[in-house]
Amino acid sequence: MxxxxxxxxxxxxxxxxxxxxxxKAAKHHIEEVxxxxxxxxxxKAMGLAPTRIAxxxxxxxxxxxxxxxxxxxxxxxxxWPQDIGGKPSFSYIENMPAFVPxxxxxxxxxxxxxxxxxxxxxxxxxxxxxxxNPDVRTTDDHFVMEIGVHGNExxxxxxxxxxxxxxxxxxxx
Amino acid sequence: xxxxxxxxxIASFILMAVGVMGIGIGFVSAPSTVEEAKAKVAAHGDEHGxxxxxxxxxxxxxxxxxxxxxxxxxxxxxxxxxxxxDEHLLHQLQNRPWSALYIAAFFFMMIALGVLAxxxxxxxxxxxxxxxxxxxxxxxxxxxxxxxxxxxVLLVLSVMHMNHMFVxxxxxxxxxxxxxxxxAGYLDPTFFLIRAVIFLGGWILYREFSxxxxxxxxxxxxxxxxxxxxxxSAAFLVFYLISESMxxxxxxxxxxxxxxxTLFGWYVFASMFxxxxxxxxxxxxxLKSKGYLEQVNDSHIxxxxxxxxxxxxxxxxxxxxxxxxxxYANIPEEVTYFVTRIQDYRLPFxxxxxxxxxxxxxxxMNSDYKRINWFVIMAGIVILxxxxxxxxxxxxxxxxxxxxxxxxxxxxSVLFFAGLFIFWVFxxxxxxxxxxKRNPFIEESKHFHY
Numbered sequence: 001m002x003x004x005x006x007x008x009x010x011x012x013x014x015x016x017x018x019x020x021x022x023x024k025a026a027k028h029h030i031e032e033v034x035x036x037x038x039x040x041x042x043x044k045a046m047g048l049a050p051t052r053i054a055x056x057x058x059x060x061x062x063x064x065x066x067x068x069x070x071x072x073x074x075x076x077x078x079x080w081p082q083d084i085g086g087k088p089s090f091s092y093i094e095n096m097p098a099f100v101p102x103x104x105x106x107x108x109x110x111x112x113x114x115x116x117x118x119x120x121x122x123x124x125x126x127x128x129x130x131x132x133n134p135d136v137r138t139t140d141d142h143f144v145m146e147i148g149v150h151g152n153e154x155x156x157x158x159x160x161x162x163x164x165x166x167x168x169x170x171x172x173x
Numbered sequence: 174x175x176x177x178x179x180x181x182x183i184a185s186f187i188l189m190a191v192g193v194m195g196i197g198i199g200f201v202s203a204p205s206t207v208e209e210a211k212a213k214v215a216a217h218g219d220e221h222g223x224x225x226x227x228x229x230x231x232x233x234x235x236x237x238x239x240x241x242x243x244x245x246x247x248x249x250x251x252x253x254x255x256x257x258x259d260e261h262l263l264h265q266l267q268n269r270p271w272s273a274l275y276i277a278a279f280f281f282m283m284i285a286l287g288v289l290a291x292x293x294x295x296x297x298x299x300x301x302x303x304x305x306x307x308x309x310x311x312x313x314x315x316x317x318x319x320x321x322x323x324x325x326v327l328l329v330l331s332v333m334h335m336n337h338m339f340v341x342x343x344x345x346x347x348x349x350x351x352x353x354x355x356x357a358g359y360l361d362p363t364f365f366l367i368r369a370v371i372f373l374g375g376w377i378l379y380r381e382f383s384x385x386x387x388x389x390x391x392x393x394x395x396x397x398x399x400x401x402x403x404x405x406s407a408a409f410l411v412f413y414l415i416s417e418s419m420x421x422x423x424x425x426x427x428x429x430x431x432x433x434x435t436l437f438g439w440y441v442f443a444s445m446f447x448x449x450x451x452x453x454x455x456x457x458x459x460l461k462s463k464g465y466l467e468q469v470n471d472s473h474i475x476x477x478x479x480x481x482x483x484x485x486x487x488x489x490x491x492x493x494x495x496x497x498x499x500x501y502a503n504i505p506e507e508v509t510y511f512v513t514r515i516q517d518y519r520l521p522f523x524x525x526x527x528x529x530x531x532x533x534x535x536x537x538m539n540s541d542y543k544r545i546n547w548f549v550i551m552a553g554i555v556i557l558x559x560x561x562x563x564x565x566x567x568x569x570x571x572x573x574x575x576x577x578x579x580x581x582x583x584x585x586s587v588l589f590f591a592g593l594f595i596f597w598v599f600x601x602x603x604x605x606x607x608x609x610k611r612n613p614f615i616e617e618s619k620h621f622h623y
Contacts, residue, residue, distance in 0.1 A: 058538070086503070097497045 004149040005031065005173050006156050007134060008165035009142050013039045016143045019163035020045045023147065026159055032146040034138035053122075057115040064110025068103040134171070142166075175465050175602045181595065188592025195585020199270035202581075210263040214576070264337040265573045270582040271336040272572040275327050277586035279424065280448075280564050281594045282320035283441075287449025288313040289380055290413055290442075291480075296383070296406035301617040302476055305469055307387060308607045309457050313449070314380050315601030316594050321373040328369055328424070332362040338572045341430040352431055360427055368423055372416040379409040391610040399613055417442055425564075428571040432510045436495055441567075443488035447529075448560045450480045451553040456598065458546045465607055471544040472623040478543035478552075482533055485556060489530040514566060517575040521562050528559030561587065 010016040016039065023030055030046055043050075073092045076099070081089040088094040120126065138144050145165075147156060153170060160168050204210040292310040295303040331339050340346050340353075341360045347353045353360070383402055390398035418438030426437050434440075454477040460466045499507045514522045536552045537543055569577045609615055 054540070097493075097500050100493065100497065 003173055004153075005146050005171060006149050006153065006160065007169045007171060008145045008147070008160040008163070009135075009137075009167035009169075010145070010164065011142055011166055012164075013037075013143065015164040016145065017042065017045055019145060019160070019165065022163050023145070023159065028147050028156065028159075030145060031148050034133055034135075034144040034146070036139050036141060036143070039143075053115060053119060056118050057111045060114035060118075061107045061111035063114075064107040065103055067110065068099070068106035072099045072102065174605075175460065175599075175607050177599050177603050178463070181599060185592040185596035185599075188588045188595070190592075192585045192587075192589020192592055195581050196270065196274060196589060199273060199580075199582030199585065203267050203270055204263060205267075207259045207263050210266050211259060213266060214262060262576070265576045268337055268572040269576060269578075271327075271331075271338055272568050273582035273586040275324075275338060276561070276564050276568050276583075277590045278320065278323050278327055279568075280561050280587075281316065281590040282324050283445035283564070284448045284452050284594070285314050285316040285320055286376060286417075287445035287447070288453055289317060289376060289449075290410070290417075290446060291449055291453065292383070293379070293406040293409050293413065296402055297410055299403070299614065301614045302473060302621040304609055304612040304614045304618040305466070305621075306453065306457060306473065306477075307609055307612070308602070308605055309460065309466075310453055311384050311387060311605070312598050312602035313452055313456060314384075316597045317380055318377055319593065319597055320590075321377060324424070325366075325369055325373055329366060332366060338428055338568075339430075341427060356430065360430060365423060365427075368419065372420050375409075375412050375416055379405060379412075383409075387609065388605055390612060391606070393611075396613055417445075425567050428568055429510060432507060434495055434499070434507070434510075436491060440488075440491040440495055443484060443491050444560050444563050447481060447484040447488055448557055450477060450484060451556045453477060454481060454549055455553045458550055460602075460607065462546070468608060468619045470622070471546075472621050474546060474549060475540075475543045475623055476621075478537055478549050481549075481552065481556060482537035482543070485529055485533040485537075488560075489526070492526070492529075513570045513574070518566055518570055518577065522566055525559045525562040525566060528555050529563065532556075532559070 008019065010019060013035070016033070016035075020030065020033065020042065024045070024047065033042065033046065035042070069092070076095065077089055077092050083089065087098060092099075133139060134144055134146065135142065145160075147160075149156065149170060157168050157170075204213055288310050292307070292314060294300075295307070295310075330336065332342055334342065337343065341356070342362055347357060382405055386398040386402040386405070390396070390402070421438045421441035425441060426433065454474060457466060457469060457477065458474060461469050496511060499511055532555050533552055536548065542548045565579075565583075612618075
């Protein structure tokens with residue numbers, strides 16, 4: 001990571017999208033873009049890899065289903081197969097309809113919660129985390145594009161001002 | 174404008190011709206006397222012993238009202254029981270070509286009806302993505318007219334005692350059955366046909382008017398036809414929900430007149446809805462592959478595939494809710510429905526869960542797969558076959574019992590109606606431009622992107 005970054009401020013998401021495309025076309029590496037709200041298509045324009053969180057969620061769901069089946073098979077069928085109201089506790093499959101609501105709920109529970117926790121871990125979010133925004137205005141009405149500077153300050157500044165930036169700062173990282 | 178390709182037209186005629194022949198063979202080879210029926214079953218060898226036991230159980234339910242515990246009468250009753258058993262077997266074998274025809278007729282009619290419901294929802298919800306597909310949906314719903322009339326004719330023939338699919342239509346059976354006497358007020362042949370006319374009339378009326386307004390909207394200078402279509406669609410949905418539910422009691426649940434289930438109407442609805450959406454997707458992909466729907470993009474297919482996925486799960490939810498509630502409580506008068514199905518129809522009964530739930534769940538879960546056209550077609554074929562089996566499992570156990578099979582009658586009936594369906598739908602598609610001209614949402618639909 002460069003020790004110096006150039007920060008271009010924009011106040012419109014359309015202008016920002018346009019700027020991202022131009023900067024990409026000029027073969028500069030965009031380190032980060034700070035937005036107050038999700039800008040549709042920004043990830044595609046920046047060339048970010050698609051998220052794999054849905055795949056993790058599917059695997060967590062499979063885990064939840066397994067937990068439910070193993071748990072109920074042990075409790076209801078192997079450990080103490082009691083006759084409760086005539087339910088057939090001889091094998092798992094015979095009493096399976098009664099277990100389906102729990103199997104379903106645990107699948108959803110695991111898939112949802114573990115995926116959320118994965119999201120927090122991957123995006124480094126926790127209660128006492130120090131906020132990382134370079135400028136408080138990025139949470140309200142400004143967009144900031146951050147590009148590493150490698151001795152090409154003048155050229156970058158010109159390019160960014162041409163893309164419609166309302167303000168360009170150079171700061172140490 | 175779409176032109177009906179000659180190859181498809183000829184294929185549909187071949188399907189119909191083969192279907193008619195097979196249906197004819199099915200009817201001719203059905204036994205006409207008790208002796209023939211016994212010979213036919215005996216030829217199957219070991220199956221007979223099996224069938225006998227189940228037969229007995231079935232008989233018991235039917236004969237429940239009339240059992241007499243007097244010693245001297247008992248012997249006489251035993252004899253009568255044997256004779257009635259043979260009669261019952263004859264009726265089951267005679268019912269088979271009828272049931273096969275009825276299932277296939279209903280299945281294709283229900284696809285058109287499911288599409289009509291989907292279409293009305295798109296109109297009432299003012300969906301922005303679907304207007305490009307309206308003409309495809311209108312083409313499919315055109316089948317409601319011939320398909321509905323064929324189902325109605327089959328119902329009239331049943332009322333005329335041409336078959337024994339609906340036991341409650343048999344005055345002799347009702348005379349000995351307290352339960353059916355109690356339901357005679359609703360399950361009355363004349364009232365039954367009047368209801369059928371009202372349901373079909375209401376659906377066809379909406380379909381014709383909506384099509385008329387849809388075409389008129391293309392030529393008009395304002396949006397009044399669009400607004401009219403919105404209003405009648407909202408009204409239709411109310412009518413549809415009520416009529417569809419009652420239709421499912423009349424045309425499907427009443428083949429098992431001793432059994433009842435409250436969510437049955439919803440269950441049948443889910444089946445027709447997902448089949449309808451699947452057919453929309455398949456016809457759209459076909460037309461697109463032939464270069465007729467240039468503005469339709471992968472996002473439209475993606476949306477349809479999402480509906481296929483979601484409604485398949487909705488269907489499973491209702492199937493399971495119905496099954497599990499009855500299995501759990503195990504009340505004898507309700508549980509016989511599933512006992513006969515699990516004993517005699519194990520493979521189709523559980524096979525359809527795999528086809529209608531597990532298969533679409535795993536195949537259509539991935540977002541990328543929903544955009545691969547041949548993938549959607551493959552999933553669609555399995556879903557349609559699964560929902561055919563669903564209707565099969567609703568009708569066959571009550572009408573033919575354990576004498577079921579998927580043979581000449583069943584396959585030819587499906588082929589015949591598939592041919593008729595293809596012929597009618599694609600003929601209807603040639604009658605109007607495939608892209609609506611001035612629907613207020615058409616621009617949004619053209620640029621729909623997910």
